[in-house]
Amino acid sequence: MTATGSRYRRGPFREGDRVQLTDPKGRMHTITLAPGKQFHTHKGHVRHDELIGAPDGSTVTNTAGVQYLALRPLLSDYVMSMPRGAAVIYPKDAGQIITMADVFPGAVVVEAGVGSGALSMSLLRAVGETGRVHSFERRADFAEIAVANARAFFGEDHPAWTVQVGDLVEALPHEAEPGSVDRVVLDMLAPWDCLDVVSQALAPGGVLICYVATATQLSKVAEAMRDHGTFTEPEAWESMVRGWHLEGLAVRPQHRMHGHTGFLISTRRLAPGVTPPLRKRRPGRGYAPQEDESGSGTGEHAGSSGDDAGSNGSDDGGTAEQEWTPEALGERVASPKKMRKLVRGVVPPTER
Template sequence: MSNPFKPDDKAVLLDSKKRRYLLDLATDGEFHSHAGFVRHNDIIGQPEGCVVRSTKNGEYTVLRPTLEDFVVAMPRGAQVIYPKDLAPICMFADIGPGDRVFESGIGSGALSMTMLRYGAHITGYEIREDFANRAKANVRGFLGEEAMGRYDVHIASSYDGIDPEHGPFDRVVLDLPEPWQVVPHAEHVLRPGGILVAYTPSITQAAQTREATKGKWIDARTVEVLHRGWHIDGQAVRPDHRMVAHTGFLTVARFLGKNR
């Protein structure tokens, strides 16, 4: 039996309708739902992919959560960036192992843990201490203690500036109401050729960010990512009735250097 579940492991239960339930396994713990309850002890010691039954004979398949599972179900204080945008942000920002990233507006930590998973070193500014603590707890809970050595969170506002002692940075990633206010500060800590990505809910915010990236920036663009699933059941093939359409706009630009 390879890598059986242990106490304190995270697990995802999938029911017959493919609904997902995130658990932190504990000795003598219980998961309760409309279908009765499942004892954690029935999962602990079992391999991934095992099937357990509730007290009302509900059937659940037990898996280890993916990052997508965790981001959607994790505890949160602020609204998270959803998986459909997390992956494009990391691609547009070209996040890779060892990259030094300045992140502002860390919220519940969804973007942080995604970039840390890519191997980045993150300096984060967050104005709310409760959000910062929640983000650190989520990162530690999913990625483990090792990731915390690459995650340096400060209670600070990037609107007021970015401490040069925290830089220089290869990337700047912003999830803020007014990212254009941070662009001039980013120019003092971002290396030439570095990339800025800003996530904004409205197109007017994106437009103001684009305006701020004129002069010392190049290759600016704004993208919206739409996510549509498909129903496939034998020969019955059609788009799902529901889709994840607008969540936000991603604005990307590359820095030419502050002497330009």
């Protein structure tokens, strides 16, 4: 059986293929090949017909004599240039998630927070046709864009992927039998709200990995994992990538780098009835678990994305109540107008 999308990843360029053109200064332009069309810049144009039928890795010269290198974009290139309304998980973090969560061929994976589909495509690559990726997204417009992006990359709908618009906490118990899920990846504002349903769905030894943007989220989800009692001691990290400038003897780090994009935190599901071992290292002095309104110390609230969850403070001199929203965490939020434009651009009218 041919793997989904593999026939679009090799061979001569065909009509409908996405091609990445790189100019002599290293600037990249991504085009979709169509007979009779042209790619224009302020320095001439390239006819698509010159590329259709040419082998991958060819060069083409425009009408002004500028030479371009033509290659099929890698997945890492594609996710950074595809249409998106939500911020994407960078390739450096997607690679960490696939490896550190040990996403294997045939695995059953639950993903919450599809965004623009960047991580979904990496998960689908990892599980293959014999696996399953069940993605949940609260926003229908994000889901539409993610599905369109994945279809454009694979060339068809991936048979292992199901995208459901809705709340993970409400939907997962109806979609997954207890202990039937191998891996869970949460990319959302308040992943601690989902620990109950995730714990029920995960198989013993299964991996939960969360991607969060801020240290406050990281701290809260770590404490919630510890307090839950069904997970191992969590581990957290971040990755930073620094490119190098290579030109003659001028071999040095580049001035710009991909610094902090997000934190990753992972834990594993314990067998039913097993109590996690006591921590060997005591927390520092002054440590106290955050309490919710009932004073239980778990910090749990209802919902899956944290839109209605907050850190509760008192009105008598305490910290004011704050909502876990993208704006509060410093994220850029796409306007409704931009989202409508993106959906019109990537989703055919018959599928809206």
